[in-house]
Amino acid sequence: MKEENNISRRKALKILGLGAAATVGAAVFKSTPFLANAYAQSTKASEFDTNSIKLVDKKLNYRNNDMISMIGFGCMRFPTTGDGGRRAPVDIEKTQQLVDYAYAHGINYYDTAYVYHGGKSEEIIGNALRKYPRESYFLADKMPGYNVKVKEDVPRLFEEQLKRCGVDYFDYYLLHTIQDIKSYEKVYEEFGGYEYLLGEKKKGRIKNLGFSFHGNRECWDHVIDKHDWDFVQIQLNYIDWDIDGEYLYKSLEKRKIPCVIMEPLLGGRLASLSKGAEKILKEKNPDLSIASWAFRYLGSLPNVLVSLSGMTYMEHLVDNVKTFTEFKKLNAGEKLALNRAIIEYNKFKRINCTACRYCMPCPYDVEIPSVFTVYNKLVMDSNIPSKEDQSAEEYATKREAFAKAFREEFASGGNATQCVGCGECLEKCPQHLQIPDLMELIKKPLEG
Ligand code: SF4
Ligand code: SF4
Known part of the structure; x- marks a missing residue:
């Protein structure tokens, strides 16, 4: 043979x-x-x-x-x-x-x-x-x-x-x-x-x-x-x-x-x-x-x-x-x-999503990998708002940039704000990401 x-x-x-x-x-x-x-x-x-x-x-x-x-x-x-x-x-x-x-x-x-x-x-x-x-x-x-x-x-x-x-x-x-x-x-x-x-x-x-x-x-x-x-x-x-x-x-x-x-x-x-x-x-x-x-x-x-x-x-x-x-x-x-x-x-803290899409589809139509991609891009551009680490002015500027990026990317739906934390995606992620917790983290600045 x-x-x-x-x-x-x-x-x-x-x-x-x-x-x-x-x-x-x-x-x-x-x-x-x-x-x-x-x-x-x-x-x-x-x-x-x-x-x-x-x-x-x-x-x-x-x-x-x-x-x-x-x-x-x-x-x-x-x-x-x-x-x-x-x-x-x-x-x-x-x-x-x-x-x-x-x-x-x-x-x-x-x-x-x-x-x-x-x-x-x-x-x-x-x-x-x-x-x-x-x-x-x-x-x-x-x-x-x-x-x-x-x-x-x-x-x-x-x-x-x-x-x-x-x-x-x-x-x-x-x-x-x-x-x-x-x-x-x-x-x-x-x-x-x-x-x-x-x-x-x-x-x-x-x-x-x-x-x-x-x-x-x-x-x-x-x-x-x-x-x-x-x-x-x-x-x-x-x-x-x-x-x-x-x-x-x-x-x-x-x-x-x-x-x-x-x-x-x-x-x-x-x-x-x-x-x-x-x-x-x-x-x-x-x-x-x-x-x-x-x-x-x-x-x-x-x-x-x-x-x-x-x-x-x-x-x-x-x-x-x-x-x-x-x-x-x-x-x-x-x-x-x-x-x-x-x-x-490595100075930046990104979400280790590889966009494999094993977690998809989400029953609530959250575009999980795309949400993480947008987040990671904002990390790289130093546009993550943090009340603990930033002045009120800096926080407001970064929060606006953060919200704008998500608004534009998910104009037709799929945003983190749609996550209800059902946990259906959890078992499917080969990177063992705590997806519902991460969605919560992203939702906070989006929801003000
Ligand atoms: S926890 Fe959120 S992202 Fe995961 S399947 Fe449920 S609604 Fe979708
Ligand atoms: S399964 Fe995990 S690594 Fe793959 S796209 Fe979903 S969140 Fe990202």
Whole structure:
């Protein structure tokens, strides 16, 4: 099976005009009729030069010799139609353009899940990738253990996922968002979920089996040695490193388990920092985007196989491709600058929402992640009113700016003021945010 896979991957690379050299580091290749045709179907030729494309760098998965692009395409933040935000239907045409651009530039890892985009992500990415040889990309999907109520749900959901994606195997398959020992034990041990998925791996319908993690250290220690995992997906970035990131990363490194990274930008928050932190990074290198520092930080860690990025806009994708083409690790001077920027950035107290939307929908239509995004932006702009720390005049100015920002963002509803504290969102948040309490905190200055 392995040899067959290698042969067909080689064949696929040949079809795409990529020689063996293209699998290591950046490379330039000539466009083939196959690629040119693919572009013509869905992209404007003027958007990129199809004759001379540099590919993003790849990393070797030392457990199975897969060559994986250092940047992976996360499928939970596709562009949506109109101005309806994340609740609106996915813009299929724009998504196809993004996928084509990513694929053409050597991004070969695509990560979806049963619940992304209200259950539409699997089908959308399956359709977007259909025109490419199956062996030329790696598709990752995840068992939604939180939807498993009886043991028959595991095979039912797995079959449904293959069907939604329109594929007959997954390259990387994960137990989605392991958060607590009790529910892990119930679904994957008591119901036999793990045994079932292992059986699918033996049949070749799963090539690599792992899990994605959002729990505490006790849960981690329980799950990590339960089975011989092929890979694990963790949340890691230069802010989380000092929280639990280092613990998880080193634990995987010690066990020689490759690490897939989610939330490299903390739900977009590390794409723009506070003014002081940005100044430090821009002084060091004015040409680099703020987001690129986060990706280079991760790409510099030896056991990170691929960093996933949910790229909603073409400019994000283009910037990420630039970062990972002829990839440069952070040098000593850059590490120092980043450390200074982190210290500066950490002066502000933000809400650790990653905009994953697992808490949605709220029965009272509060746009939870958007509320936190607006709040975090106000934190960065030093516009949080505090009666304890500010003079009456300063408090009034900041309160007005605070209220104005919320009023403008939620003119058509979804504001924190709609929260009744029902607590329905609490259990669903993988970041364990006390959402009702945070809504109360935000409501106070809004309600005067
Ligand atoms: S606690 Fe507030 S935000 Fe959470 S589900 Fe209830 S109303 Fe919505
Ligand atoms: S509040 Fe929690 S569940 Fe909701 S979007 Fe933010 S991180 Fe995700």
